[in-house]
Amino acid sequence: MPATPEVEVRRSSRRRRTVSAYREQDKTVVLVPAKFTPEQEERWVQHMVRRLAKREQRRSPSEPELYQRAAELARRYLDGAVRPHSVRWVDNQRTRWGSCTPADGTIRVSRRLVGMPSWVLDYVLVHELAHLLVPGHGADFWELVQRYPRTERARGYLEGVAAAPRLHSSWGTRLDAAGTATDTTHASANGHDPPGDR
Structure with a gap:
């Protein structure tokens, strides 16, 4: 069974109501609004990691x-x-x-x-x-x-997927291309609780 991927949370002051998650090589990146409390962040991270895993499972035929x-x-x-x-x-x-x-x-x-x-x-x-x-x-x-x-x-x-890591290192900027290669999932943070957890 594969190991649980590392999770990296990135806060953004420009992000107001949405939370996004994607895979970047061997880790999961979760983007959250900067104003989230630690508790809100934890709830959303757990929700988005589960959501991403379910989507990947659907896209991974036996x-x-x-x-x-x-x-x-x-x-x-x-x-x-x-x-x-x-x-x-x-x-x-x-x-x-x-x-x-x-x-x-x-x-x-x-x-x-x-x-x-x-x-x-x-x-x-x-x-x-x-x-x-x-x-x-x-x-x-x-x-x-x-x-x-x-x-x-x-x-x-x-x-494009193969070129993304080279572009990342040559530009010195994080690109989402590697993450979207495997999957990207978004959700609205209305009320700052994951859907179903309110």
Whole structure:
């Protein structure tokens, strides 16, 4: 079971009524109004961490669901010409979104994709499924991948996610891009209590 992420609270005098939370690499960042009392901050942090975890859980299919999703994508976009032997999440891919072994039909998907939009995960699955048919990144490979209609959009999304840490370090400014890659959630702080806790 993964460790509970570190939580960093950032107070803002410009923030009046909203609370936001997102993942930034291995931590959760919660943005709160500067005028919150410590008690209000604690209640909202707990609420937003739970809310973010629930959303991520909805966006994190189990491995059997991941396999079924890949099989359906292969049927829909690759004419059913390939069926993976297995599809699983992995934690050791820090520079790649997915990988496969054509010899045994296995596909591995980076857990960094958890929480990203479903169409981004679908693109990575189609990419790896195409590699089960065609090694390398030649024209025949891209012809298969381009059958997935959101290929260019997903590639742009992933390029932005990959570039965000470099932009952060080169600009010396915190960017939300890394956080929005996994998920961002907002709530209004009317009355300064989390919904359901009033």
